Amino acid sequence: MIDLRRLHVLRAVAHYGTVTAAARALHFTTSAASQQIRQLARDLGVDLLEPQGRGVRLTPAAESLLAHADAIQARWEQAELDLRAEHAPAGPLRVSGFPVAVSVLLAPMAVRLHERHPRLSVRIQEAGVPGSFDLLFEGETDLAVVEATPHNPPLSDARFDQQPLLDDPFDLVVPEDHPLAGRERVDLADAAHEEWIAPVADSPCRPHVLSACGEAGFSPDIVHHALDWNVTAHLVASRLGVALIPRLAQLTGHLPITRVRCTGNPHRKLLTCTRRGARERPAVAAALRELRALAPKAVA
Template sequence: MIDVRRMQVLRAVVTSGSVTAAAAHLGYTPSAVSQQVAALEKECDIALLERVGRGIRPTAAGRLLTEHAAIISQHVAAAETALADLRAGRTGRLTIRYVASVGPTLLAPAIARLRREYGDVTIEPKLANPNDPLLDVEQGSADLAIVVRRTSDESRQGIRVMPLLDDAYQVVLPIGHPLGGRRMVDLINLAGERWVGSEPPGPCLEAITDACAAAGFSPDFVATSEDYATAQGFVAAGLGISLIPRLGLGTRHPGVTIRPVRRPEPVRTIYAAVREISLDQAALRTLVDALVDAAKA
């Protein structure tokens, strides 16, 4: 294998016209430069320099390696510039995984801020893997994930998980329901109701069932939905009541009444997850800060 550093020494000799001049430019001794060229010739098994009078000139092989050394030097310089731009957040790509309900309220304003500050960064938001929302971040196919986690969930090596906000569930009632006249609804008052499920199995559903268990009952699910809008439609149609988090109620069905819940209040906690090693990227740090600010707002 040809030593790239020795190729650059050869290039210095050829472009400067002598071993002595190359040594002065490189900060080496002439002997060290000669040794590097000799070692390169041994690697290539061909002469790279020839003497002409008191000077030297490259052989055909020497000219070939010198040309390639120049190309390598250009690519290295371009790589260094690109890397500096990436570290500073001027270019690059950020892939985001998120749960659907945080898109309008958290992700949209955060991305808008990132675009204002780092307009050349390509942003790729995609829905998170429902079975393992941290997997893409862990494997490196995503830079950041916005996920719902239990406080008891185990940490993963190399992944930093940062809480963004607690998203409380509210009860969604059909228009005219007797509980709709109350300012707040105690969870126990929903014990005898038929329920419309709004969450798939996982930490979001567990926030609901755990709160119901604390109130002394298990919800009677008579229907389930794939999304919050459909759950509201089922409630409006009279199939039952539902609990939906605040972030999932950005668009409200005209046929429902929504009230806060207490004693206890079911809450899901939303986190941002990134790889520890990625936090030295300026654009990613800005995105995390923007998510925190959006959560506060």
């Protein structure tokens, strides 16, 4: 009989990449996590981890076992769905997302759900993209709104159900008296010789900005970097450069800046993500309906 607690430790190692990181997430010591995996290997009579440099990697037997473990997790989600299928949304619903998603999508979603389903209690947690996937894996959140990035788990990952929510266009943001400010739409090539303000190096949006400029035929002269979109907007207002900012980002209202829509529609994709099998749970399904209703208006 497989000990499901030990199996969960192995799943954590696969998710976080190392025994140490898995142990930290599970609030174990590294030695305790290692002992759980060794005991699971002895129970099954197979090797589950093998040395790779200074670390370890999963053996083919471990990969096979994890495929079954992910299927078991999805069946548990389906079992809970079957038990709740005839009930109205109720109880706690835990959702997470990056800052703009929380402000523009998850907060109004929570208000609508409270009005329509008084027995449903929405609990919001701000989290970046990797953090939201970790929360889903750990069972600490039920639904996440994330950006699509090359570093996300693949869509084929059996643990997660990732579905498109909306395309969030980037607008060129310039000082209000800038020569490009009066245009209805602008070709980014017209801003090729400007100084630029870009997201910091590890921002999920930085590759989108660089790609959009590259497709317009130039590499931007980036002189300033910012993490928060309102910081970027203040730098633009101070005439320190121009920037591409997602339309979802709500900027300080009094700033002397102008958003100009871009030809070619550069954008980022937002996804909703749940654990596999959880999307049809009444509370999650209700939240998804509200998000789909809010999304088009948010980027209009």
